[in-house]
Amino acid sequence: MAAKPTVAFIGTGGTISSLGRDSLDILDYSATDRRLDAQAIVAAVPELARVAEVLPVPFRAVPSPAIGFAEWRDLVRLCEETVAAHPECAGIVIGHGTATLEETAYALSLTLTVPVPVVLVGSQRPMSALSSDAALNLVAAVRTAAAPESRGRGVLVVLNDEIQAARDVTKTSVTRLQTFRTPDFGILGHVDGDRVHYYRRTERAHAPGTPFDIRSLAGLPRVDIAYAYADADGTAVRAFQAAGAEGIVCAALAPGMLPPAEAEAITAAAASGVAVVMSTRAGSGLVPLTTRLRDEGILSADTLTPQKARILLALGLTVTQDRRTLAEFFARY
Structure with missing residues (x-):
């Protein structure tokens, strides 16, 4: 036996x-x-x-x-x-x-x-x-x-x-x-x-062998989630910036849109150097990388939920601040 x-x-x-x-x-x-x-x-x-x-x-x-x-x-x-x-x-x-x-x-x-x-x-x-x-x-x-x-x-x-x-x-x-x-x-x-x-396997890369090593880290860079809703005015986005957020994930209206005042705050955050990722509150689906997002330097979360996009962005920021490399992480992981 x-x-x-x-x-x-x-x-x-x-x-x-x-x-x-x-x-x-x-x-x-x-x-x-x-x-x-x-x-x-x-x-x-x-x-x-x-x-x-x-x-x-x-x-x-x-x-x-x-x-x-x-x-x-x-x-x-x-x-x-x-x-x-x-x-x-x-x-x-x-x-x-x-x-x-x-x-x-x-x-x-x-x-x-x-x-x-x-x-x-x-x-x-x-x-x-x-x-x-x-x-x-x-x-x-x-x-x-x-x-x-x-x-x-x-x-x-x-x-x-x-x-x-x-x-x-x-x-x-x-x-x-x-x-x-x-x-x-x-x-x-x-x-x-x-x-x-x-019956199937995931196609996205995973550990071991990723560039994300947290064994000796005291913490992750601050990344917050801004939840979109009708009449959202950007107050949360500005508060996250004031608290020292290095990244912000948008739980946006599907398929990746924000109310005007919230969009203005997010655009300003991205322009100031905050890494911004557009996800959606819908719970499923891929956020398209539109011309507007590209022009404003905002990344797509791909199909990640906001809470998971936050994790990948925070881990990514332990490796690089480069937006192109961060975008590659979201395409790979």
């Missing part, structure tokens, strides 16, 4: 680690402020032992709104240390709250240094809930991380039996189990029972 693969599990907190008041508490469970660490989560799902030798790796357990650059940097380091200490490790699973899971997944997909598959997993219901999706999502994520076919596909996101690409996936529902979707391109594959099935 073949030996089971070794998969590391890093728990960062979130719903997948949470315990509510009782089995029917599926909405207000954060009020208990009870979260299991990685070792306790693995112990709570004994079925994992049938899939792999799961190695719990200590981290900190927090709600996902508390996760940002510092945690991304520390996860990059921890993944590197874990693979170095356990060369037999076939893959890594990171448990994460769903609120910012897509942002952590994309940040790691641009900055990781390890060659093994890294899979982010969360749940919509806490571990303690009736019909919780936490345990089965975790089993599916471990299967995916252990699968040889998962190598070379970049960071993956697994929930609801579906495998998604970190760059493209987004959370689309507050409470439904099928919340994570890839609107333009669809899923990469399924985890059906004991099998992992892939």
